[in-house]
Amino acid sequence: MNQDLRQLENEVEAMLATWSDSLDVLPPPGTWECLGVAVRRELNEVWLDDQASPTPDSATLARIRQAVRTELNRVSNGWAGTFRRWRVRLPVAAAAAIVIGMVLLHQAGWPGSRPTSNTADRDSRSYALSVDPLTLFVEAANNVWAGDPLTAAIDTDLESLEEGLGRARTANDGVQDALDDIDERIDDLFESGPIDVLGRLENTQAGAVG
């Protein structure tokens, strides 16, 4: 071990000894060892701080300042240019979209007037060409509805609600059937009833006379 490293170890020991004198109770040996490691690392960091490091020369710094200014200009122009371009293009694009939309609506008519097709086994490009834009839009909306977790959850809720309504309707139908049955029997009773009653009355009267 050379002089520098010996000196380091002496410094570590001296520092630990100073602390140990000021403590009433010494920590366990493991803790003491960890403390020694931390002190050694700290002293080594101080040693490294004392070592000189190269610095950039003035030409390099000037080049960097220039590059930074160029980049600042590029970024600023980029934003301004983009804004300028869009300020002109946006209204034109909006107007074009409205015109195209009106033409498409005019050509397509309203949804439901044309048969929808199953897209599963068709080439999407030829399908898109063969189906009117409004049908495509409705199908796309259905796909989005099916694919989105939120709308899918709403869809499930609606399905269960519909099922519940269906069950209620079925139960209601049963009650209605029973009521219809009772109604029919009452009708039957009234249709055949008076004859029997009269017959029974005649028999009763004849028996009383006889």
Next chain:
Amino acid sequence: MEAERIAEVIARAQQRDPGAFDALIEAYSDRLYGYFYRLTGRRDDADDLLQDLFVRLVRRIGEYQHDGRFDAWLFRIATNLVRDRVRRARRARTTALDQDEGDEEAGLLARLPDPSAEDPGELAPRSEQVDRLQGAIERLSAGEREVIVLRHFSQMSFREIADVMGTPLGTALARAHRGLSRLRELMNDEEARES
């Protein structure tokens, strides 16, 4: 640069004030240059990386939200730049070997140390004169080298360093301790050999 001044300079830089960038260059270029030089071992690479860093800073300064840890944020970008460069250098070297051509850039960059490599012996000897500390740093493992250099120049906490390097805190501390002890030993051996 004291904390209040840094906050003010950063706010101006976020408004794209060229003077603020000059102030940042003034405040950080020495430490960043040292960091790049100690990791690459070459002045020309350190020059390029320093320029790349400040150009990238112009683009990314808007993302920074001042929480008093600007140094850590800046050195994180610097670390990623070095890693990107090493990756590109390795690709260039592989391509050059595949094509069996003496591509000059590949030749230069092939000498960059690989931070992901643990074997310190894979560096090719450099022709330029380097200081003794640099020679000793390059003989450390890549992990030890990165922790020590990052700690020395960025003054990050070991927790932040562990975060940047994607290692547990204990690993960063152990590498720092082992690497620093070894570095000092290597320097002493070198001195002893010279004398």
